[in-house]
Amino acid sequence: MGRQTEQNHIRPQAGGSMRDRFSVSGLVLAMIGLPILAGLAGTVGPAFGLLPALGGGHLTLDHFAELAAQPHLSRSALISFATAIVTTGVSLVLVMLFTAGYAGTRMFSRIQHLVSPLLAIPHAAAAFGLAFLVAPSGLALRLVSPGLTGYGSPPDWLVPQDPLGLTMMAGLIVKEMPFLFLVTLAALPQVPLVQARQLSASLGYGRIRGFLISVWPLLYRQIRLPVFAVLAYASSVVDVAMILGPALPAPLAVRITEWMADSDLQMRFLASAGALLQFALTVAAMVTWLVLEQIGSVLLRWMSRSGVRKADDRLLRRSACAAMTLSAALVFLGLAVLFLWSIAGLWPFPALLPGSVTFQAWMRALPQAGDAIATTISLASSSAAIALLFSIGLLWQGGVRDSRAFSSVLYLPLIVPQLCFVFGLQILSVALGFDASFALLLFVHLIFVLPYVTLSLSQPWQALDQRYETLAAGLGKSPLQVLLHVRLPLLTRACLTAFAVGFAVSAGLYLPTLLIGAGRIVTITTEAVALSSGGDRRAIGIYALLQTLVPFGGFLIASLVPHLLFRDRRAMRI
Amino acid sequence: MKPDTTDGLHLEAISIALNGRTLLSLSAHVRPGEILTVMGPSGSGKSALLAYLGGFLDPAFTASGRILIEGDDLTGVAAEKRRCGMLFQDPLLFPHLSVGGNLLFGLTPSIAKRDQRQRMVKQALADVELEGFFDRDPATLSGGQKARVALQRVMLSAPRLLLLDEPFSKLDSDLRQQIRTLIFSRAKSARLPVILVTHDQADADAAGGNIILIGEEAGR
Numbered sequence A: 001m002g003r004q005t006e007q008n009h010i011r012p013q014a015g016g017s018m019r020d021r022f023s024v025s026g027l028v029l030a031m032i033g034l035p036i037l038a039g040l041a042g043t044v045g046p047a048f049g050l051l052p053a054l055g056g057g058h059l060t061l062d063h064f065a066e067l068a069a070q071p072h073l074s075r076s077a078l079i080s081f082a083t084a085i086v087t088t089g090v091s092l093v094l095v096m097l098f099t100a101g102y103a104g105t106r107m108f109s110r111i112q113h114l115v116s117p118l119l120a121i122p123h124a125a126a127a128f129g130l131a132f133l134v135a136p137s138g139l140a141l142r143l144v145s146p147g148l149t150g151y152g153s154p155p156d157w158l159v160p161q162d163p164l165g166l167t168m169m170a171g172l173i174v175k176e177m178p179f180l181f182l183v184t185l186a187a188l189p190q191v192p193l194v195q196a197r198q199l200s201a202s203l204g205y206g207r208i209r210g211f212l213i214s215v216w217p218l219l220y221r222q223i224r225l226p227v228f229a230v231l232a233y234a235s236s237v238v239d240v241a242m243i244l245g246p247a248l249p250a251p252l253a254v255r256i257t258e259w260m261a262d263s264d265l266q267m268r269f270l271a272s273a274g275a276l277l278q279f280a281l282t283v284a285a286m287v288t289w290l291v292l293e294q295i296g297s298v299l300l301r302w303m304s305r306s307g308v309r310k311a312d313d314r315l316l317r318r319s320a321c322a323a324m325t326l327s328a329a330l331v332f333l334g335l336a337v338l339f340l341w342s343i344a345g346l347w348p349f350p351a352l353l354p355g356s357v358t359f360q361a362w363m364r365a366l367p368q369a370g371d372a373i374a375t376t377i378s379l380a381s382s383s384a385a386i387a388l389l390f391s392i393g394l395l396w397q398g399g400v401r402d403s404r405a406f407s408s409v410l411y412l413p414l415i416v417p418q419l420c421f422v423f424g425l426q427i428l429s430v431a432l433g434f435d436a437s438f439a440l441l442l443f444v445h446l447i448f449v450l451p452y453v454t455l456s457l458s459q460p461w462q463a464l465d466q467r468y469e470t471l472a473a474g475l476g477k478s479p480l481q482v483l484l485h486v487r488l489p490l491l492t493r494a495c496l497t498a499f500a501v502g503f504a505v506s507a508g509l510y511l512p513t514l515l516i517g518a519g520r521i522v523t524i525t526t527e528a529v530a531l532s533s534g535g536d537r538r539a540i541g542i543y544a545l546l547q548t549l550v551p552f553g554g555f556l557i558a559s560l561v562p563h564l565l566f567r568d569r570r571a572m573r574i
Numbered sequence B: 001m002k003p004d005t006t007d008g009l010h011l012e013a014i015s016i017a018l019n020g021r022t023l024l025s026l027s028a029h030v031r032p033g034e035i036l037t038v039m040g041p042s043g044s045g046k047s048a049l050l051a052y053l054g055g056f057l058d059p060a061f062t063a064s065g066r067i068l069i070e071g072d073d074l075t076g077v078a079a080e081k082r083r084c085g086m087l088f089q090d091p092l093l094f095p096h097l098s099v100g101g102n103l104l105f106g107l108t109p110s111i112a113k114r115d116q117r118q119r120m121v122k123q124a125l126a127d128v129e130l131e132g133f134f135d136r137d138p139a140t141l142s143g144g145q146k147a148r149v150a151l152q153r154v155m156l157s158a159p160r161l162l163l164l165d166e167p168f169s170k171l172d173s174d175l176r177q178q179i180r181t182l183i184f185s186r187a188k189s190a191r192l193p194v195i196l197v198t199h200d201q202a203d204a205d206a207a208g209g210n211i212i213l214i215g216e217e218a219g220r
Helices: A005-009 A017-021 A024-047 A062-068 A073-102 A106-120 A123-134 A139-144 A166-190 A193-202 A207-214 A216-222 A224-236 A239-244 A252-260 A267-306 A314-342 A360-396 A404-415 A418-431 A438-463 A467-474 A479-490 A492-508 A511-517 A524-531 A537-565 B046-054 B099-106 B114-127 B143-156 B173-189 B201-207
Strands: B009-018 B021-030 B035-039 B061-069 B084-087 B161-165 B194-198 B211-213
Touching (some): A024 A360, A024 A418, A073 A166, A073 A207, A073 A267, A106 A166, A123 A166, A123 A314, A123 A524, A123 A537, A166 A216, A166 A224, A166 A239, A166 A314, A224 A267, A239 A524, A252 A511, A314 A537, A360 A524, A438 A492, A467 B046, A492 A524, B021 B035, B021 B061, B046 B061, B046 B084, B046 B161, B099 B143, B143 B173
Parallel strands (some): B035 B194, B084 B161
Antiparallel strands (some): B009 B021
């Protein structure tokens, strides 16, 4: 549905009393902003010794001293810091080069179809898949053994938990790159891609160089918040770090999580001090990134002034394309290996495929997993449904479009490390006497689900031809009638997709579920990550696959329902 | 002597400005069944005029002037209470509804009985030679058929005036003439005042009413 250039005379939404009576955006601001502030306060207090419930009644810096005395603390922090910068940098540069080289081509849409489903795969499942590929007894080495390597038994390599965290970074890159790619895709229509390409090509610039000089600065401005979200996530990630990251010492966030979950409640003071260190570390990573942005823009300016054309950039272009394809292939291959392990009978090392196939592991695991699956689905579907309602209300009132400040608050849960405020929330809820309850967990999930659902819905919402609504109002329909009978039916597919995105986010959420669920409410994701230390490959394979299948089911329903609903409406099925 | 404002559509000192620059200012009287043609280049504010009359003008514009229909002041009335029927370049049939569903959506709620509503919609289809199209998917219609459904949808809503935003510009020339004649004759027989915005002199000639030039052309 194309929008007419002259339609900008039309106010997107006509006024209506119902719409003005209360403000959804105010409610959402409170819903997201207050828990984050309260959570941060709940972390800061105990870090300085203030936690009356545990007998902490006076200000002290002892807990920071205790934190500083932890062995190898600086190494843990350094690895987290490096992971943030490297993961974000590599993902962004690859996405940038690939978009520069291919935007608007058929290869671009092919890769887009390959990469989009990756977003639905939970981080932990992708990480397990990668671990099963690159481990000493993993598929990669089996492919070349014993033929090329001569290994008859798995070598004694420290992979995936290599001390530099390289596997962990790779595991994050294969998941963050699709995210950055999709937000770039969403921003592309807002930049004059075609004209800029023609102009720079006519001046003799190579595709990548021309794109970087003329389009990238505009595009980067649009995706800056998501980039910082990736930075914050990578600096404080727990589940991927537990699966792929180094063990002694573990990355900072993993160690803090262990302290938080310690049965000795006195450890919470230490954990709070650690969470503040984590906060500082994430801020430091962001400041570093700001410096890198400056360096990047100086480089770009220098590039555009030099006049160098770099007309032939095929090699660079193809490398970027290969890297994108490889990273997607790694995730899919990883899932395949997970599946193989879940049905493997005996599978000794150099054999490429299992000697026999058995469903015993599934038969054993499924009955036990039933409760976790049910919890995951009910938590994910209720948080996604509530978030969808809020998003519709927000967009209907125009809150998202009106203010940049608002969209920054919406992004806050993605930019403040989860660890820093969810732990504080947990402490507060214990202090206030709340038990770990489904309702509380649902509320916390909503904080993380809402931004993604709103982001997913807002683009199609704004792209809908406004003349449909104008016309309906001309036919005498009230704003509410227009919403219910015109806009929402026309956006059925977009609403379902937004729901599925929210569903997947909730289903894959690890740390908040772990901390707020307090071990009493478990989902597939917490169960899967808990298995990582055990090393039962068949069980891991099953749980990681279940973790993937649940959100996949959401997307499947989202794509099938419009076909059923609009069987006889051709234009609605596209 | 004060002019009689109870007859047809009166536009009194309408003025629309954007960022302090006045795009257009006009007064006009359009009698029932008459067509006022507004011509001007793109960016001259033609669409802003229609948006103002329909009640959809973006708040970025500043507009003043009164809109009177049969003596009732529409200025400041909510868009959905103005009963300004609109036709655009595209027929904009709702893709999620059947052809009949589109017409039922348009049909005025003052007709409440289910079977009577059905009957009126079927009659409206028959009036434009589309008998039996009730259950059809709008996406399967030809351009001319869509245009006729769009016309009937707006006529069934019992509008008090019609606003036409270049409604013929996307049709090829044969069809264009045919649809133009149909729309104009329907508006005349329903005694509706019509405002037509167009680029095309042939549209203005066929409309046969007054012509107002705005933007650059007006200054020439």
